[in-house]
Amino acid sequence: MTDFPGAPDLSAPRKGLRVLAAMSGGVDSAVAAARAVEAGHDVTGVHLALSANPQSFRTGARGCCTIEDSRDARRAADVIGIPFYCWDLAERFREDVVEDFVAEYEAGRTPNPCLRCNEKIKFAALLDKALALGFDAVCTGHYATVVVNEDGTRELHRASDMAKDQSYVLGVLDERQLAHAMFPLGDTITTKDEIRAEAERRGLAVAKKPDSHDICFIADGDTQGFLAKRLGKVEGDIVDETGATVGTHEGAYGFTIGQRKGLRIGRPAPDGKPRYVLDISPVNNTVTVGPVEALDVSALTAIKPRWCGVAPAGPGTYTAQLRAHGGETEVTAELVGDELHVRFTEPVRGVAPGQAIVLYDDTRVVGSATIATTERAAAKAGQ
Structure with a gap:
């Protein structure tokens, strides 16, 4: 160092x-x-x-x-x-x-x-x-x-x-x-x-004095309303995993992977179970929904790593945190070029591109990176 x-x-x-x-x-x-x-x-x-x-x-x-x-x-x-x-x-x-x-x-x-x-x-x-x-x-x-x-x-x-x-x-x-x-x-x-x-x-x-919560520059907590004012309303389709349209929305930016509430889907899933946001495509303004099991992620690639000290050499075993108030999960991680490749010991849910993954060695913060892509456990199982 x-x-x-x-x-x-x-x-x-x-x-x-x-x-x-x-x-x-x-x-x-x-x-x-x-x-x-x-x-x-x-x-x-x-x-x-x-x-x-x-x-x-x-x-x-x-x-x-x-x-x-x-x-x-x-x-x-x-x-x-x-x-x-x-x-x-x-x-x-x-x-x-x-x-x-x-x-x-x-x-x-x-x-x-x-x-x-x-x-x-x-x-x-x-x-x-x-x-x-x-x-x-x-x-x-x-x-x-x-x-x-x-x-x-x-x-x-x-x-x-x-x-x-x-x-x-x-x-x-x-x-x-x-x-x-x-x-x-x-x-x-x-x-x-x-x-x-x-x-x-x-x-x-x-x-x-009460603690502040949510996003400081969105005082009323209405993130979707804030984004709508900045980006405008752009109607698009909500589709299921087969590509069938099951609803509409006013802007794909108003959704996040793992979201369940506020989907406004007109008809229930065939099995009667709730559906969750699985994917957001800004290119065609489409939101894909599906069963909760489809949210399971087994691996991810993260970019723009920042290290609290020297970057780790070679693959290593760490714990990872994916949200500010989330728990830890065991992972193996390796820096490959400018990318951090991470594999979870057990699948995790609700992992979205743009989120930060922070690696820990016991209580020490090793570093963080921005999630770029994820690998779904269901997709890998189906290979």
Whole structure:
């Protein structure tokens, strides 16, 4: 591995690091910033203005990056006693996250905008700006752990509390980015209620603020409606595995592989069982549905791999996570050229191109890649 001259040992007890705390306006990032101060670091808070039109307030527990959130972050910084700034990264966020999200759905893939935001915004645009201003690290409220090896290299590990682990959405970080990442919440086993109780003890008004869910730039949670406004309604057919039309839709981009609800299929399957989305073809605007068993995937090919350290040499056995809140499954994986070839020990369901696969060696994050193609177990069995 390659060490980075000047990279601070963020796990050491040394005090006095200059830390830029990314404060979303939520309870996790506020407590993380407070803990960094308590550890003796020189902390400055920053809220990222990611919306070009942040006039609307969050609805319930949905959304973030609103004016309300920036005000909550500022109030938290005041209570903690640290300087606070609001940085406008709306244009960069629109290009790297929102436009990428729309383009992926238009191409029939299912993206994860949180991974893209961590890769392109929080640990690229924000980190680059922080380092240029003389900061040593960026601190966030993610639940994950950075381990420093004896040779000074970094590893990303799962949080101590698996129930809150967020290492999946951080699997895009490379070693240089890990060298300047600080996650104060990752190495303590505490429930969310305990984090809120800590925030209340510290006098932080966000202690009782609801968590944000879904996609931050789709505050009402209506992804299909958001895409329809951007891409327009384009009617097409919903077909079964034989090619027979069983319904219609207003845009193939509004579906994802494994989806069951909202298909609006006029007649039931011959066996009376529910049908699921098996394939999305943007070329002819067709959605294919079929039985749940047809969703079983035995292997996949992924592209654009990013490694949290040195890329693995040769085939290896790992566990893989396919969703932010999904479980682990055992796989064998090998890097072939620029592609990651993965085979599952047992078939898995609901795997869609565009999703990220993150590989683990026990608790260590090996790296991640974007799923390009899948191999159906049923198709292989029928050969």
